Amino acid sequence: xxxxxxxxxxxxxxxxxxxxxxxxxxxxxxxxxxxxxxxxxxxxxxxxxxxxxxxxxxxxxxxxxxxxxxxxxxxxxxxxxxxxxxxxxxxxxxxxxxxxxxxxxxxxxxxxxxxxxxxxxxxxxxxxxxxxxxxxxxxxxxxxxxxxxxxxxxxxxxxxxxxxxxxxxxxxxxxxxxxxxxxxxxxxxxxxxxxxxxxxxxxxxxxxxxxxxxxxxxxxxxxxxxxxxxxxxxxxxxxxxxxxxxxxxxxxxxxxxxxxxxxxxxxxxxxxxxxxxxxxxxxxxxxxxxxxxxxxxxxxx
Amino acid sequence: xxxxxxxxxxxxxxxxxxxxxxxxxxxxxxxxxxxxxxxxxxxxxxxxxxxxxxxxxxxxxxxxxxxxxxxxxxxxxxxxxxxxxxxxxxxxxxxxxxxxxxxxxxxxxxxxxxxxxxxxxxxxxxxxxxxxxxxxxxxxxxxxxxxxxxxxxxxxxxxxxxxxxxxxxxxxxxxxxxxxxxxxxxxxxxxxxxxxxxxxxxxxxxxxxxxxxxxxxxxxxxxxxxxxxxxxxxxxxxxxxxxxxxxxxxxxxxxxxxxxxxxxxxxxxxxxxxxxxxxxxxxxxxxxxxxxxxxxxxxxx
Numbered sequence: 001x002x003x004x005x006x007x008x009x010x011x012x013x014x015x016x017x018x019x020x021x022x023x024x025x026x027x028x029x030x031x032x033x034x035x036x037x038x039x040x041x042x043x044x045x046x047x048x049x050x051x052x053x054x055x056x057x058x059x060x061x062x063x064x065x066x067x068x069x070x071x072x073x074x075x076x077x078x079x080x081x082x083x084x085x086x087x088x089x090x091x092x093x094x095x096x097x098x099x100x101x102x103x104x105x106x107x108x109x110x111x112x113x114x115x116x117x118x119x120x121x122x123x124x125x126x127x128x129x130x131x132x133x134x135x136x137x138x139x140x141x142x143x144x145x146x147x148x149x150x151x152x153x154x155x156x157x158x159x160x161x162x163x164x165x166x167x168x169x170x171x172x173x174x175x176x177x178x179x180x181x182x183x184x185x186x187x188x189x190x191x192x193x194x195x196x197x198x199x200x201x202x203x204x205x206x207x208x209x210x211x212x213x214x215x216x217x218x219x220x221x222x223x224x225x226x227x228x229x230x231x232x233x234x235x236x237x238x239x240x241x242x243x244x245x246x247x248x249x250x251x252x253x254x255x256x257x258x259x260x261x262x263x264x265x266x267x268x269x270x271x272x273x274x275x276x277x278x279x280x281x282x283x284x285x286x287x288x289x290x291x292x293x294x295x296x297x298x299x300x301x
Numbered sequence: 302x303x304x305x306x307x308x309x310x311x312x313x314x315x316x317x318x319x320x321x322x323x324x325x326x327x328x329x330x331x332x333x334x335x336x337x338x339x340x341x342x343x344x345x346x347x348x349x350x351x352x353x354x355x356x357x358x359x360x361x362x363x364x365x366x367x368x369x370x371x372x373x374x375x376x377x378x379x380x381x382x383x384x385x386x387x388x389x390x391x392x393x394x395x396x397x398x399x400x401x402x403x404x405x406x407x408x409x410x411x412x413x414x415x416x417x418x419x420x421x422x423x424x425x426x427x428x429x430x431x432x433x434x435x436x437x438x439x440x441x442x443x444x445x446x447x448x449x450x451x452x453x454x455x456x457x458x459x460x461x462x463x464x465x466x467x468x469x470x471x472x473x474x475x476x477x478x479x480x481x482x483x484x485x486x487x488x489x490x491x492x493x494x495x496x497x498x499x500x501x502x503x504x505x506x507x508x509x510x511x512x513x514x515x516x517x518x519x520x521x522x523x524x525x526x527x528x529x530x531x532x533x534x535x536x537x538x539x540x541x542x543x544x545x546x547x548x549x550x551x552x553x554x555x556x557x558x559x560x561x562x563x564x565x566x567x568x569x570x571x572x573x574x575x576x577x578x579x580x581x582x583x584x585x586x587x588x589x590x591x592x593x594x595x596x597x598x599x600x601x602x
Contacts, residue, residue, distance in 0.1 A: 031466050031469065088417055093413035093414050117464055120385075134445060140445050148429060151428040151432065155429060156426055160421050164418055167418075
């Protein structure tokens with residue numbers, strides 16, 4: 001990754017962190033422990049990939065980094081949705097994980113009941129934050145579109161639906177189509193949403209929004225396949241988790257279903273297509289999106 | 302309750318039931334088991350008090366029953382929010398209830414993981430349904446206002462916050478102010494939201510919306526106090542649950558804190574104030590709201 005891109009990502013990450021620190025108004029009488037539980041998971045760091053896509057998409061359409069401040073509420077909202085999904089996924093009734101990114105999971109610190117309510121609170125408040133874009137000049141029709149899309153991409157035929165399919169498919173999964181369907185909804189949908197939301201903030205055309213959505217699909221899928229590959233061939237430094245864990249858990253992965261070489265070929269194919277989609281979208285300044293896509297999908301493994 | 306009011310409530314309930322049966326589009330590829338779990342709790346009957354308030358408020362502003370169809374998406378949304386909160390509340394990690402209204406609770410039928418995801422799905426999809434009011438002529442600014450208010454009244458300083466306070470307060474609660482605060486957020490907030498949402502659908506003035514909000518506060522509190530009273534003096538037919546259960550559970554109630562007579566006096570006072578608020582709102586046709594308020598708060602116990 002170039003130093004320039006690293007600096008860009010760092011800058012965007014700082015803007016996002018600063019904004020996330022303000023999403024629960026200090027003058028709201030939120031129960032103290034609820035506020036703590038939500039902040040524990042929301043302000044736990046991480047790559048902030050989804051909100052960075054929101055800002056980068058807005059910049060790509062407008063051509064102006066400063067103009068992306070209108071997209072900040074949408075960036076915060078998608079990170080809140082991502083965070084709530086992790087908090088609920090980690091619950092004993094779901095994946096029953098004790099640690100995430102080296103820290104105790106939310107329910108291990110605050111208890112199961114509070115973790116459920118903190119997740120519900122983050123999910124509900126994400127929609128509140130979306131509406132706050134009105135105060136910084138985003139037109140009502142665009143905010144309405146973002147609200148509808150957030151509810152769709154994070155909902156029944158998006159992330160929540162993907163979780164259900166993943167949970168139910170853990171045993172009987174056999175085809176690459178089924179696996180792709182799960183990844184699309186578990187991972188790609190929120191990335192597609194992020195790009196569309198950034199586009200809306202910068203008043204993107206329908207054609208641009210459509211290209212963003214398909215770009216997000218490709219990137220999300222490629223990212224997931226690569227994750228499967230790295231998990232298999234072992235690169236514990238890059239992944240920050242024990243390698244071959246998928247194999248140990250007998251999880252069905254891309255390499256398991258179609259082999260390692262074919263998996264690598266798919267990553268390259270999806271990435272090429274993603275770049276082509278951006279070119280077709282006639283964006284004012286797409287270079288950062290191209291660079292981010294490439295940085296996520298290093299092919300030299 | 303008059304026969305006419307009974308017929309009115311029955312008619313509204315049927316309109317709501319019909320609309321609730323359509324909120325998960327049949328052509329959406331929602332995982333089958335998720336759809337079943339959501340419908341199990343959403344279509345389980347009940348008084349439909351909150352959505353009836355949405356429709357009655359729209360009618361009160363517009364003066365026209367037929368014009369209330371614009372409020373139907375908001376009516377469905379608030380019932381979805383109410384339903385998700387019950388599904389999550391019943392979970393083993395929360396209240397651990399096996400039965401609700403004589404049927405097994407969601408997690409007893411579908412498992413804890415699916416109940417969590419069904420709740421998340423209902424909550425997320427409620428916001429989707431709100432946005433669908435655009436297709437039937439509700440202006441974008443009004444839908445935006447309803448979205449923001451739903452996220453606020455159902456969120457961190459509304460219903461979710463109330464749940465947290467209730468959970469934490471179960472031991473140390475001593476003052477009537479604390480108890481009132483919990484009830485306001487656990488019960489009144491969604492009623493206030495319902496009235497405001499119906500008002501928005503009928504293009505109510507700020508003055509009318511404010512009156513609705515305060516009317517909802519009063520009705521919600523009065524309803525809760527009366528529930529405490531009935532629970533104490535015993536009226537298992539009306540309540541449909543074992544009487545004196547609050548006392549057995551050593552739950553802190555209004556009669557426990559301020560006595561039975563003072564509790565009754567408060568119900569009457571809150572109800573009188575509620576009627577006065579409606580009179581001040583200069584509504585086109587407020588009679589049904591007056592009648593519903595009276596029907597909820599029978600004083601002859």
